[in-house]
Amino acid sequence: MKWTPQDIETYLNAKEYVDTAVVPLLAVSVGGEMKQSAAGAEFITLLSGHLERQFTGRLLLLPPFTYLKSNYGENTIRDLREWEANLAKEECKHIFYLTSELDWRTQEGGLIGTVIWLPSIPLEHMNDSQKMAVVDSQVKQLLELFTQKWHENQ
Template sequence: MQWHKKDMDQYLQAKEYIDTIVMTLAPFQFSNDQELIKLTYQEELLHIFAAEITRELSGRTVQIPAYHYLKNSDKEIEISRMNEWIADCKKQPFAHFFILTFDAAWKKHEKALDGNLLWLPSVQLGDLHSKEMQQYIREQVMQISELIQSYWQNE
């Protein structure tokens, strides 16, 4: 399910079966021309990954809005804010919270997060609609979906 009214109406009717949140974690930095294209491309790709994972695991997952932060922001402040998001979501209750990111800097902070960080290696800029990229996305989605399902099995 996506963060759309129609999907949230559906969620409210079946929420006892939906126990997993998928959120993307994306840096924002408009002030750096060198990073601008790379960061926007990565955010587009993250959104595609999250949407495809949510579709692949439909019936148990909800994709919430992306969490954005300034690239050079204080990670401790961002961790506190993200953990507030997670705490609010877990009031529904959700048992699993997955955070997708291309930013490897978050790996050293993942233990402070109240969710599971899934770091994806960044990808070279390219056409998101090319056959090669579509195949890459499909392969990554399958692997991530299997990983999420392994968390479900270990409940």
């Protein structure tokens, strides 16, 4: 389910069946890294949207956790932990973070959720069908990871 009024209403009515939250982690850079930042955001956004469609009814796709890459540090991690605390309070059993930022891999031990790092694939010169083929192949790999994590935590 997406972060829309209609899907949230469905979520609230079927909350006991939705045990997973997906949070895209998007770094925003300005200046020299702006294009790379935008490419990473496009990739993670497409990927998380496609993933949500595969697991509609099982997971809730939250809005992206967006931060300035130049300010990434303890404050960013503290803010994300607040998101986790609120999700855990709402009995969200599984939290997955999708990111193309390598820095997050070192933080997984300090988070409740699972950080999934995927190197950003530049999509800018692809047509829509090529983009979807690339994203679809990535989602197929994620399906196995999600299923494995769900079985581990039963």
